[in-house]
Amino acid sequence: MTILNDVTLEQGAKILKLLGDKTRLNIVSILMHDECCVCELVEVLQMSQPSISQHVAKLKSAEIVKERRQGQWIFYRINESVSVYPLVKSIVNHFPDQQEVIRNLEKQGLRVCCDN
Amino acid sequence: MTILNDVTLEQGAKILKLLGDKTRLNIVSILMHDECCVCELVEVLQMSQPSISQHVAKLKSAEIVKERRQGQWIFYRINESVSVYPLVKSIVNHFPDQQEVIRNLEKQGLRVCCDN
DNA sequence: CCATTATATAAGCATACACTTATATAATCA
C-alpha cells in the first residue's frame, strides 16, 4: 500500500465533514458515474429541490463537484482535477455502486441528459 | 482498482461524519501507528482532558477504536477487526504520517506507554 | 485511609447544520 499524502488533516477533515452526510455521500456516489442535474437528483433521492440545491452548493464550494450549464439545466459532475479527488474517489470505492439508480431513471424516461 | 463495497452509504456517512472533525481525524491518524492513552493525546493535541475523552468516546461508540485498561491508564487503539476498518485505513493513508508526534513525545519523556 | 493521578460524565452554552417555506433568477417556449 503506497502512502498517498495528498491533503493535510485540516483539508481532509473539511472534505470528510461534507461527505459525512447521507444525502451528499449519495450524490457524490451517483455523480462518480455520470453527470446529473438537480431535478434528476430530486427524483432519485426523493428530496425537495432547495435541499438538493443546497447540498450540491456545498459540494461545489469545496470543489468536489463542478457545474456545466446547458439550457435550463445545470449539470453537476465530479471534479477530477482537484487535489482531494483521490481521497473522494477512494472513499466512494468502499460503498455499493450507485450506477443502477441512474439506469432506473433512464428506464422510467426521467433522464434529462438523454433527451438532448 | 478493485471495488471494495464493505459498507453501506448510511454506515459510511456515520463514519465520515465522525472523521470529519480535525481533532478526531488527528487522533485516528495517531492511533494508526501506536496505542495511546488520553493524557498523551491531551499533551500532543494541546486540548482539555474532557474534550479528548469525549472525542475518543465517540470513536469508541462507533467501534473505530478499542480500549485497554492498564492500571490508571486506558490505552486506545484502532479497531482493525471491524467492517469499517478498511475505509478508515484508506482515508488515513491520504494524510501526512503522524508517527513523528509520538516520537517527539518519547523524546520529551512524556510517553506513558514506555514506562511500564 | 487519604491524597494524587487518570479518565469519564454531566450540564450549560454558542455555533453549525439540515431541513422547511417563500421568493428570486434564469432559460425556454408558445
Place this chain on the structure above:
DNA sequence: TGATTATATAAGTGTATGCTTATATAATGG
C-alpha cells in the same frame, strides 16, 4: 411578452455539535 420549468437563495426553526466548567469514578501509592 407571458407562462412554464429549472435552479438558487434567503429566512426561519429545531436539532446536533464541540467546547467549557464542575463533578464523579477508578486505580495507585504513601
